[in-house]
Amino acid sequence: xxxQLTKSRATGxxxxxDVAKASxxxxxxxxxxxxxxxxxxxxxxxxxxxAADLLGYVPDPAARALASRHSSHVAMLLPMLSNTLxxxxxxxxxxxxxxxxxxxxxxxxxxxxxxxxxLLREQLLHRPAGLIVTGYARNEATRQLIxxxxxxxxxxxxxxxxxxxxxxxxxxxxxxxxxxAMTQHLIQQGNRRIAFAAAQLDPRTMQxxxxxxxxxxxxxxxxxxxxxxxxxxxxxxxxxxxxxxxxEQQPDVDAIFYCNDDLAQGALxxxxxxxxxxxxxxxxxxxxxLNGSDQMLPxxxxxxxxxxxxxxxSAEMLxxxxxxxxxxxxxxxxxxxxxxxxxx
Amino acid sequence: xxxQLTKSRATGxxxxxDVAKASxxxxxxxxxxxxxxxxxxxxxxxxxxxAADLLGYVPDPAARALASRHSSHVAMLLPMLSNTLxxxxxxxxxxxxxxxxxxxxxxxxxxxxxxxxxLLREQLLHRPAGLIVTGYARNEATRQLIxxxxxxxxxxxxxxxxxxxxxxxxxxxxxxxxxxAMTQHLIQQGNRRIAFAAAQLDPRTMQxxxxxxxxxxxxxxxxxxxxxxxxxxxxxxxxxxxxxxxxEQQPDVDAIFYCNDDLAQGALxxxxxxxxxxxxxxxxxxxxxLNGSDQMLPxxxxxxxxxxxxxxxSAEMLxxxxxxxxxxxxxxxxxxxxxxxxxx
DNA sequence: CTGAAAGCGCTTACAG
DNA sequence: CTGAAAGCGCTTACAG
Numbered sequence: 187x188x189x190q191l192t193k194s195r196a197t198g199x200x201x202x203x204d205v206a207k208a209s210x211x212x213x214x215x216x217x218x219x220x221x222x223x224x225x226x227x228x229x230x231x232x233x234x235x236x237a238a239d240l241l242g243y244v245p246d247p248a249a250r251a252l253a254s255r256h257s258s259h260v261a262m263l264l265p266m267l268s269n270t271l272x273x274x275x276x277x278x279x280x281x282x283x284x285x286x287x288x289x290x291x292x293x294x295x296x297x298x299x300x301x302x303x304x305l306l307r308e309q310l311l312h313r314p315a316g317l318i319v320t321g322y323a324r325n326e327a328t329r330q331l332i333x334x335x336x337x338x339x340x341x342x343x344x345x346x347x348x349x350x351x352x353x354x355x356x357x358x359x360x361x362x363x364x365x366x367a368m369t370q371h372l373i374q375q376g377n378r379r380i381a382f383a384a385a386q387l388d389p390r391t392m393q394x395x396x397x398x399x400x401x402x403x404x405x406x407x408x409x410x411x412x413x414x415x416x417x418x419x420x421x422x423x424x425x426x427x428x429x430x431x432x433x434e435q436q437p438d439v440d441a442i443f444y445c446n447d448d449l450a451q452g453a454l455x456x457x458x459x460x461x462x463x464x465x466x467x468x469x470x471x472x473x474x475x476l477n478g479s480d481q482m483l484p485x486x487x488x489x490x491x492x493x494x495x496x497x498x499x500s501a502e503m504l505x506x507x508x509x510x511x512x513x514x515x516x517x518x519x520x521x522x523x524x525x526x527x528x529x530x
Numbered sequence: 531x532x533x534q535l536t537k538s539r540a541t542g543x544x545x546x547x548d549v550a551k552a553s554x555x556x557x558x559x560x561x562x563x564x565x566x567x568x569x570x571x572x573x574x575x576x577x578x579x580x581a582a583d584l585l586g587y588v589p590d591p592a593a594r595a596l597a598s599r600h601s602s603h604v605a606m607l608l609p610m611l612s613n614t615l616x617x618x619x620x621x622x623x624x625x626x627x628x629x630x631x632x633x634x635x636x637x638x639x640x641x642x643x644x645x646x647x648x649l650l651r652e653q654l655l656h657r658p659a660g661l662i663v664t665g666y667a668r669n670e671a672t673r674q675l676i677x678x679x680x681x682x683x684x685x686x687x688x689x690x691x692x693x694x695x696x697x698x699x700x701x702x703x704x705x706x707x708x709x710x711a712m713t714q715h716l717i718q719q720g721n722r723r724i725a726f727a728a729a730q731l732d733p734r735t736m737q738x739x740x741x742x743x744x745x746x747x748x749x750x751x752x753x754x755x756x757x758x759x760x761x762x763x764x765x766x767x768x769x770x771x772x773x774x775x776x777x778e779q780q781p782d783v784d785a786i787f788y789c790n791d792d793l794a795q796g797a798l799x800x801x802x803x804x805x806x807x808x809x810x811x812x813x814x815x816x817x818x819x820l821n822g823s824d825q826m827l828p829x830x831x832x833x834x835x836x837x838x839x840x841x842x843x844s845a846e847m848l849x850x851x852x853x854x855x856x857x858x859x860x861x862x863x864x865x866x867x868x869x870x871x872x873x874x
Numbered sequence: 875c876t877g878a879a880a881g882c883g884c885t886t887a888c889a890g
Numbered sequence: 891c892t893g894a895a896a897g898c899g900c901t902t903a904c905a906g
Contacts, residue, residue, distance in 0.1 A: 199882095199883085201882095201883055201884080202883065202884060202885095203883080203884095211892080211893090212892070212893045212894080213883095213884080213885095213893090214885080214892070214893055214894085215891090215892060215893070217884070217885065218885095218891095218892090221885095225891055225892090226891070226892085227891065227892085230891090230892090244655055245883085245884075246596070246655070246882085246883050246884065247655060247656050248592050248595035248596040248601060248656075248657065248882080248883080248884090249596050249882070249883030249884035249885085249898090250883080250884055250885075251592035251595075251884090251898090252590070252592040252593050252596050252882090252883080252884070252885090252897095252898045252899065252900085253883075253884040253885035253886075253897080253898055254884080254885055254886080254898085255885090255886095255898070257592060267617050267620070267621050268617075268621075268821075270614070273611050273612075273617055276611070277611050277612075277638065280636070280638065281638075284637075284652075289635050289653075289656065290635075290636065291633050291634075291635070292624070292634065292636065293628075294621065294624065294625075308628075309633075311588055311589075311590070311591060312591050312592075312633065313592065421821065422821060422822040422825045423822075423824070423825055426825055448821075448822075451822070452822075452825055455825050455826065455827055456825075458802070458827045459827055477612075477765065477766060477792075478766040478767075478792075478795070478796075478822075480767070481766045481767055481770055481796055481799050481800075482799065483799055483802050483803055543898095543899085545898095545899055545900080546899065546900065546901095547899080547900095555876080555877090556876070556877045556878080557877090557899095557900080557901095558876070558877055558878085558901080559875090559876060559877070561900070561901065562875095562876090562901095565901095569875055569876090570875070570876085571875065571876085574875090574876090589899085589900075590898085590899050590900065592898080592899080592900090593882090593898070593899030593900035593901085594899080594900055594901075595882090595900090596881095596882045596883065596884085596898090596899080596900070596901090597881080597882055597899075597900040597901035597902075598882085598900080598901055598902080599882075599901090599902095
């Protein structure tokens with residue numbers, strides 16, 4: 187077949203009109219054929235597709251967004267990139283979305299609700315096809331912004347109480363249960379004074395705190411003095427500081443459960459430096475199973491969290507919502523895994 | 531002043547036409563006033579701005595992109611997010627661009643030229659206002675794609691030879707010099723069998739290899755057996771493996787220079803495990819000064835690289851290029867810093 | 875310095 | 891199942 191190669195536009199870009207002309211249908215039919223909308227004669231679909239291939243046609247995202255009022259962007263709000271946890275989620279989301287022809291517009295909130303609101307306002311201007319946000323802790327204005335936008339939204343990382351999850355989509359796991367499982371393990375190992383050490387103090391950290399609290403209370407081992415909370419960012423150095431402090435001020439503590447692996451790694455290094463034997467003198471546990479935890483000395487006992495799976499599953503769920511497909515399980519629990527190594 | 535609040539569009543969105551009507555000028559004048567284009571009466575500018583504020587007008591990026599043939603996106607190509615190096619650059623770029631009203635469209639190439647080409651093709655469809663790419667190692671098709679697109683482009687991380695940098699913009703530092711400085715330091719410490727251990731073997735790693743090579747050759751200490759190269763990804767575990775291998779097979783090696791800190795951290799941990807004293811029996815050095823290197827036991831001697839500054843400076847340079855402003859220094863060298871700690 | 879016209883490249887909504 | 895019309899919300903290019 188001989189396609190007309192005449193380009194009608196000054197820009198030199200191959201447009202839908204060119205494809206339509208070459209395949210002798212209207213632009214509308216070409217548009218529908220290319221998008222795989224049904225109710226188009228298969229013969230025409232084939233003709234249009236061939237012409238598009240021949241001409242090297244690629245749809246213009248801006249024109250499409252303007253006309254349809256939906257871009258091919260997905261806006262994603264993450265608290266912080268310095269926690270490798272979120273980098274893993276981001277990469278998984280990106281891979282899945284990219285394969286489906288969507289672009290990820292990432293925003294970093296720094297755990298700040300005002301910043302989140304600001305970012306979301308900005309991103310909503312781009313009429314994203316979908317939204318991925320982290321957790322549920324946000325201000326009312328942001329919540330309204332999401333709801334009113336009508337843009338499908340998936341919530342990352344956390345589970346929601348079974349009540350009041352109407353129209354809420356989420357992929358995550360129970361931080362409270364993960365924390366309880368680790369605390370239970372520490373008790374079973376014979377520890378009696380189990381401290382909980384946390385930084386950043388974001389909502390998910392507080393849920394882990396709660397899991398530890400409840401488990402200790404049930405075991406009659408709870409003591410507020412065992413809570414070592416610090417709002418500064420989580421880091422290896424910070425974990426070291428907290429370890430030095432606890433081991434000096436509370437020599438009776440026989441185990442420390444850190445809310446994140448970077449803190450626990452810092453604790454392990456500081457224990458080495460101070461000549462304190464782990465787990466003999468004090469047991470150390472972490473959360474997330476980040477890079478390097480299996481290489482520490484001793485290797486770190488931790489809770490492995492499914493961040494890559496969370497990224498993939500949330501992106502897939504969002505894709506379904508965007509297409510208007512039914513989502514069987516709106517709130518997906520991907521669980522966690524207790525990884526017992528040598529530090530406990 | 532009383533602005534007319536009548537909205538003309540079915541979408542309910544406040545448009546430029548609304549602002550124009552409210553401020554009693556033509557849409558064109560409103561457009562120019564809002565964009566800060568000169569050649570508009572200051573009185574009208576003020577009137578238009580007020581009306582825009584009052585109505586809560588925000589320009590539609592899609593319409594703007596379609597009409598102007600340039601979006602407010604900046605496409606950024608990074609090799610890999612698992613190296614925290616690039617996450618730091620990404621965050622800095624994002625912060626700077628966001629403040630200027632641009633969105634970052636990130637793509638991960640996995641050090642694969644074909645993937646890079648594919649990603650760039652996809653991103654170019656969105657008519658980005660600017661491009662940020664990593665290094666210079668790419669295939670000819672990709673190079674052509676960048677050149678033909680006419681989109682301003684800044685190259686990250688590396689310096690370019692003084693010859694042939696016509697029209698090339700870059701922000702980075704010399705990996706070869708950074709590596710040479712560290713090698714020099716190791717020689718000065720009295721080491722005579724200095725191994726170079728590297729993973730991933732990307733272009734910048736090879737430049738560091740070259741810096742080490744030249745320095746050892748000059749000092750008459752070069753021996754090909756001292757090169758320990760492995761193309762698998764860089765990680766703490768990989769560094770540990772390489773350390774065990776070198777210390778077993780080449781007991782005369784008295785220092786190991788790792789091309790990246792994660793490898794060196796793994797080496798330090800493995801040395802502890804094997805009971806090999808650092809730096810007494812063997813000195814260990816790294817590159818980049820990543821998180822945790824100052825917390826290791828012993829603390830890690832390394833080369834600090836200015837990744838946040840690279841991100842900020844490259845974004846600022848790109849912004850200038852986008853605005854058509856002259857760029858005084860097209861190839862910026864941000865240098866590096868030798869950080870001597872206790873592992874050497 | 876200001877504006878009327880045309881167009882960017884698609885899709886929605888309405889006919890047939 | 892197909893198409894002609896209108897419009898998405900801006901800016902470019904051209905007048906004045």
